[in-house]
Amino acid sequence: MARIVMKFGGTSMAGIERIRNVASRVKAEWEAGNQVAVVVSAMAGETDRLVGFCREASSLYDTREYDVVVSSGEQVTSGLLAIALQAIGVPARSWMGWQLPIHTTAAHSSARIEEIDTVALNASLAGGEVAVIPGFQGMTADERITTLGRGGSDTSAVAVAAAMKADRCDIYTDVDGVYTTDPRIVPRARKLSKITYEEMLELASVGAKVLQTRSVGLAMKEKVRVRVLSSFEDARGDDGHRGTLIVGEEEIEDMERQLITGIAHDKNEAKVTLLAVPDRPGAVASIFNPLADASINVDMIIQNIAHEAGSTDVTFTVPRAELARAIDVLAKAQPDIGHRDLRHDTRVSKISIVGVGMRSHAGVAATMFKTLGERGINIQAITTSEIKVSVLIHEDETELAVRLLHTAYGLDAEEAAA
Template sequence: MALIVQKYGGTSVGTPERIQAVAEKVAAVRERGDQIIVVVSAMSGETNRLISLSKEINERPDPREMDVLVATGEQVTIALLSMALHKIGCPARSYTGGQVHILTDSAHSKARIQDIDDARVRADLEAGRVVVVAGFQGVDEHGNITTLGRGGSDTTAVAMAAALTADECQIFTDVDGVYTTDPRVEPKACRLEKITFEEMLEMASLGSKVLQIRAVEFAGKYNVPLRVLSSFEEGEGTLITFEDEGMEQAKISGIAFNRDEAKLTIRGVPDQPGVAYSILGPISGSNIEVDMIVQNISEDNTTDFTFTVHRNDYPKALELLKETAEIVGAREVDGDEGIVKISLVGVGMRSHAGIAATMFETLAKEGINIRMISTSEIKISVVVDEKYLELGVRSLHEAFNLAMEAAE
């Protein structure tokens, strides 16, 4: 008997008919003798609807109340799926994050899981029930409802799998696996049979929407076998695993991109110890995550400091940066929301030289100017003007023969 955790995203449970189809898939797992926990998202479009409702009341709602509101989307889904399972004779019990007691910190809308009390879930599994858990949510030590951020149901599923030492965590979505890049941008993109946790972590952090970054972190940390599958097609999907010797053969596994970037620059800052903290301290203090950073030193003992943030955080970050400029005596502040980040990802970069040069040459031939560069052992990221996103991704996909590499 195996213990399987399955997660179904919003598209997979977007209509009553699709919920019934999920119930059939879940019941089939139980009928073959396995125990199963199902984690579900809100029905497709429901979270956006709830957010729109909140903005009709208040443009800047209280974070605690916002979490109370958006967490209801998953509560609807767990009830409907449990009803569908009961209808076909499959015993099931639904749980909100609070009922499972998924304990988180108190960072509303960006909460992190600290502990899971699995006693009630284990009792239901031993009694032969399917356990249906609301993804994306938990409670803090004060009993307040918290949410884990967009895509948080993935994190819930992997955390449940880790807490109960599941045999596999299966993420069902509207795609049949992880691709070399987004097929909507590059039709020649191919599905990968296998990708490392390290590569998937980079892909998720760099803009790939297949999995939430914290879900991959959890899976890698607790060695949870993770597989991405389609809710609508049969297939093996993509297995996310640890690096093996065969993976050294591939130079690049995929191309990730992120449209949600914005760039800010503060110019003419006095070049002295602590300048980076004086700029980024207030940003971090407002719970705004900074991505790429570039600092240039001028001949007049001043520095220009450029960094990127998520576009949703851009207005607040710009406001804070202007306040900082007045305090430190900077010359000017400006920003740009019309940028994107394109990244090459692959563990093979460790043992292969010349990848960066090929990337830069390819973009140059297409007349694409690089505005920022960031590198690590297994990725190279560049910031370019938003209008060059599709051209950049397609030209790099061809330059590195990713369609051919994946097919092999």
């Protein structure tokens, strides 16, 4: 007997036929004698519909009421899955966020889970009942409905798994695992059978949209074994297993370890350059403090060497969706910053190589720069972490760069992915 959390995304819950498919997958785990909690998303498109209503009602909507409205999508699918499970002989009941309850912060529309009460949940599971839990939602201390922000259902699943000390948290999605890179760009991309939390975290945050970043961070913190697999396909990989397991580094044998685990690309950044910023103490703070105050995330930063007497150019990237707001903030701060001009470029792409093997091997970044340089791809900015190197290049060169690097790091499979 194992304790398992199964999480199904919006595509897997889109319509009753698909919910029946989900029910039969849950039944298989339950029949194998496992205790099963299922975390579900709203039907694909439903959350967008509900968010649209709120925006139409008021551009400055109260996020407490927004949470009341948008949390209803998962409420519907939870009830329907419980019905579909019962219809095939599996005892099941739904538990709303306020019923368990799932306690969260009061940061409506982007709340964080603080604690999940497992008394009722454990009693239900021990009685052989499958628990169906709406993802994305919780309750504040004063009993108001909260949501965790878009994609929050992955986080709900990991949090439930941590709270019930589950042996595994299976995230069912529309892809069959985590790949070395996007198979639409590199047909020879390989499905990974295992990946470490840290690698997944870096891949998730640089644009591999398999899992929500926050859920991976939580899984790492709580040591929840997460598996990503397909709702629609049962094919097993070369290793005989379905999906990709996300685990601690200690669970991955040295033998299995590649220098680089994956390559991600991200076209959601925009580059901003401030020209001729006076080169004085506090200059950098005068740029980035107002951006931070406006909650705009700055990613890559390069400060050029002073090119004229007493001034320098500062380049950085912000999320493309925040560019207009960033320009506005910087225009207001201009008297303080003192830059002569601002230029921006949305036709950029960030390419990242990720792998824990990087730690113990020198020259990994050098291979990246050399590979791109040989084909004349200009690197506009660089950032690194312990297990990641990212470069900013021209958007048009994204696919070429990913393919070149995939080959250079020996990631190509012998045959093209299906």
